[in-house]
Amino acid sequence: MAGEFGDKILRIAKAKRSKLILALDVAGENGPETLRQFMERLDDLIVGIKIGIPFLLMTPPKSLEPILRERRQDFVFIADAKLADVAHVNALTSEILFNSGFDAVITHGFIGREGGLIGAKEVATKLGKGILVLVSMSHKASERIIDKALDDIIDEALLVDPDGIVAPATRPSIVTEIRRRIPEGMPIISPGVGAQGAPFGSAIRAGADYEIAGRALYASQDPVTAARIGVEEQRKAVPS
Amino acid sequence: MAGEFGDKILRIAKAKRSKLILALDVAGENGPETLRQFMERLDDLIVGIKIGIPFLLMTPPKSLEPILRERRQDFVFIADAKLADVAHVNALTSEILFNSGFDAVITHGFIGREGGLIGAKEVATKLGKGILVLVSMSHKASERIIDKALDDIIDEALLVDPDGIVAPATRPSIVTEIRRRIPEGMPIISPGVGAQGAPFGSAIRAGADYEIAGRALYASQDPVTAARIGVEEQRKAVPS
Numbered sequence: 001m002a003g004e005f006g007d008k009i010l011r012i013a014k015a016k017r018s019k020l021i022l023a024l025d026v027a028g029e030n031g032p033e034t035l036r037q038f039m040e041r042l043d044d045l046i047v048g049i050k051i052g053i054p055f056l057l058m059t060p061p062k063s064l065e066p067i068l069r070e071r072r073q074d075f076v077f078i079a080d081a082k083l084a085d086v087a088h089v090n091a092l093t094s095e096i097l098f099n100s101g102f103d104a105v106i107t108h109g110f111i112g113r114e115g116g117l118i119g120a121k122e123v124a125t126k127l128g129k130g131i132l133v134l135v136s137m138s139h140k141a142s143e144r145i146i147d148k149a150l151d152d153i154i155d156e157a158l159l160v161d162p163d164g165i166v167a168p169a170t171r172p173s174i175v176t177e178i179r180r181r182i183p184e185g186m187p188i189i190s191p192g193v194g195a196q197g198a199p200f201g202s203a204i205r206a207g208a209d210y211e212i213a214g215r216a217l218y219a220s221q222d223p224v225t226a227a228r229i230g231v232e233e234q235r236k237a238v239p240s
Numbered sequence: 241m242a243g244e245f246g247d248k249i250l251r252i253a254k255a256k257r258s259k260l261i262l263a264l265d266v267a268g269e270n271g272p273e274t275l276r277q278f279m280e281r282l283d284d285l286i287v288g289i290k291i292g293i294p295f296l297l298m299t300p301p302k303s304l305e306p307i308l309r310e311r312r313q314d315f316v317f318i319a320d321a322k323l324a325d326v327a328h329v330n331a332l333t334s335e336i337l338f339n340s341g342f343d344a345v346i347t348h349g350f351i352g353r354e355g356g357l358i359g360a361k362e363v364a365t366k367l368g369k370g371i372l373v374l375v376s377m378s379h380k381a382s383e384r385i386i387d388k389a390l391d392d393i394i395d396e397a398l399l400v401d402p403d404g405i406v407a408p409a410t411r412p413s414i415v416t417e418i419r420r421r422i423p424e425g426m427p428i429i430s431p432g433v434g435a436q437g438a439p440f441g442s443a444i445r446a447g448a449d450y451e452i453a454g455r456a457l458y459a460s461q462d463p464v465t466a467a468r469i470g471v472e473e474q475r476k477a478v479p480s
Contacts, residue, residue, distance in 0.1 A: 025329055053325065054332035060300050084324045084348055085293065086379045089265055092294035108324055110350055112381025139326045141352025145392050149385050156384060 005104045005130030005163040006187055009076045009210065012047045018231045019204060019238075020045060021078070023191060023214030025052035031059025032067050038218065039071055045227040048076035050106075050191070050212055056081070061100035068101025077102045078189075082134065084108040087119025094123040094131075104130035106166055109157040110146065121160040130163030135178065138168035138192045150174065154181050164189050164209075169198035172206035179207030193230070195219070200230040201237035245344045245370030245403040246427055249316045249450065252287045258471045259444060259478075260285060261318070263431060263454030265292035271299025272307050278458065279311055285467040288316035290346075290431070290452055296321070301340035308341025316343045318429075322374065324348035327359030334360040334371075344370035346406055349393040350386060353400050361400040370403030375418065378408035378432045390414065394421050404429050404449075409438035412446035419447030433470070435459070440470040441477030 013019055022042060028034045038049065051064075056079065068077050079097040083090045083105060094105050107120050117133065124131045135153045137146055146153070157165060158181075165182055167175050169190040178188060187210060190203035194216020203211050213230060220226040253259055262282060268274045278289065291304075296319065308317050319337040323330045323345060334345050347360050357373065364371045375393045377386055386393070397405060398421075405422055407415050409430040418428060427450060430443035434456020443451050453470060460466040 025332060052329055052332075053321070053323075054329065054336055057296060057301055057333065057336045061297055081293070082324050083293075084322050086377065089292055089294065092265060092292075093297065096294055096297045108348075110324075110348075110385055111377065111379070112384040112386070114381040114384075115379025116377075116381045137326065137351065137356075139351070139355025141354040141356045141396065144352040144354075144396060145350050145389050146352070148392075149389060152385050152388075156381065 003130055003163045004128050005076065006185070008103060009047055009187065012074070012076065013210070016044055016047060017235065018045055018047050019210045019234050020227060020231050021048045021050055021189065021210055021212040022046045022217050023050045023052065023080070023212050024218060025054050025214060027055040027058040031055060032064055035064065036067055038223070039075065041224055042217070042227050043074065045224070045231055046075070047210065048078060050078040050080045052080045053082065061097055061102070065100045072101065076104065078132065079105045081105050082108055083120055084111050087115050090116065090119035091123045094120040098123065098127045098129045102129070104132050104163055106132045106134055109133040109135045109153040110149070112156040113159040117156065117160045124163070131160065132164040132166050132189060133157035133160070133162040134166040136167045136171060136174045138170040138196055150177070154178065158182065162186070166191065167208070168192040169203035169208065169211060170196055172202060175203055175206040175208050200233035204234055204237040243370055243403045244368050245316065246425070248343060249287055249427065252314070252316065253450070256284055256287060257475065258285055258287050259450045259474050260467060260471050261288045261290055261429065261450055261452040262286045262457050263290045263292065263320070263452050264458060265294050265454060267295040267298040271295060272304055275304065276307055278463070279315065281464055282457070282467050283314065285464070285471055286315070287450065288318060290318040290320045292320045293322065301337055301342070305340045312341065317341060318343065318372065319345045321345050322348055323360055324351050327355050330356065330359035331363045334363040338363065338367045338369045342369070344372050344403055346372045346374055349373040349375045349397040350389065352396040357396065357400045364403075371400065372404040372406050372429060373397035373400070373402040374406040376407045376411060376414045378410040378436055387414075390417070394418065398422065402426070406431065407448070408432040409443035409448065409451060410436055412442060415443055415446040415448050440473035444474055444477040
């Protein structure tokens with residue numbers, strides 16, 4: 001298991017000795033400029049940037065294309081669209097995002113493969129891009145429905161041969177369970193580090209490959225120091 | 241049960257004697273102009289327009305604001321964001337969409353209320369807007385996970401006192417089941433009429449209040465005739 005996305009993130013992670021991804025959900029007035037500033041400041045500390053839906057609605061993906069292309073060797077770019085539509089809509093959305101320079105899109109595993117996930121997967125395959133399937137979430141009500149279906153969601157995710165699995169750092173036992181269930185080498189990417197409560201390094205100890213932090217970095221008075229401390233914690237979690 | 245969204249759609253539906261909503265997933269080169277053309281051509285035939293994620297990524301919601309404000313008395317505008325994120329992100333997304341003139345956003349019920357749906361609901365309440373909770377989908381793999389959880393998903397949806405429920409016209413037995421489960425007066429809105437296979441009027445016979453058609457209208461050689469035939473079929477389904 002190593003698609004182009006997996007190879008790329010692994011190469012960057014080795015070069016930077018980091019497993020940290022920055023999440024940006026809000027764009028401010030000037031999305032491309034916000035993005036550029038974080039890239040410059042955190043250049044050698046983060047392996048990638050995950051951009052959320054509010055950001056993408058304020059800043060059309062097309063307008064990010066120049067900067068994503070310019071820095072495509074230095075970061076992975078993940079569109080956290082949380083796709084959960086029928087296949088033909090997932091395909092349209094994915095195509096817009098991939099053509100704007102994103103390396104991967106996040107899709108909800110909950111919708112299942114046939115007529116759902118497959119729409120994003122086919123476009124990803126055609127364009128040499130990746131899909132990351134979200135199988136669990138960090139919020140309270142995730143216990144009510146999503147967690148009960150975890151086994152089925154992982155099954156459906158694996159049916160599309162995803163480029164990675166997304167599961168929350170705030171639920172380390174679920175991360176460990178997923179690690180057991182999925183093929184060796186398939187990356188697990190864990191949001192929820194920092195402001196949502198999971199310590200840096202904790203998801204890696206539980207079996208994740210990369211950790212995503214949002215507010216702990218972008219809302220910090222000093223994002224560089226916050227990221228440096230985060231990366232140091234990650235290095236302690238996995239002696240390299 | 242009658243929030244501002246429910247009152248508005250009911251008023252427009254009575255005035256136009258239609259229960260038809262146009263779905264637009266793709267924007268073309270000029271989203272606002274595409275929207276304007278459909279509004280003019282289908283003015284007296286449709287009660288509202290549901291705009292999908294690919295459209296919103298090509299055409300930032302902010303750029304739709306002038307036209308949505310100008311025609312706010314004549315149509316309901318639904319953002320089919322299929323929100324399925326944690327509460328604070330759902331809140332950010334909803335706020336962008338509501339502030340751009342949308343009357344309601346569609347959220348996925350499977351994320352549950354606490355820490356999930358509640359984020360969109362609180363913003364909707366504050367701004368006098370609506371949330372429509374999707375509880376079932378039309379595609380094949382919906383049977384694998386979503387349908388098994390239908391009871392729990394409806395429970396979670398009702399916990400946020402939604403302005404409407406979204407369920408596919410292609411699954412009439414599920415529409416009928418939902419009608420039995422939800423309070424009288426809470427509208428059911430059914431996509432999947434036309435290209436996805438459900439005949440116009442069929443969801444209304446099953447218990448829905450409004451039907452959504454996309455490709456059967458926007459991809460038709462003659463959208464006006466297609467919509468007129470659709471509305472006539474709806475009128476036969478419910479003698480007014």
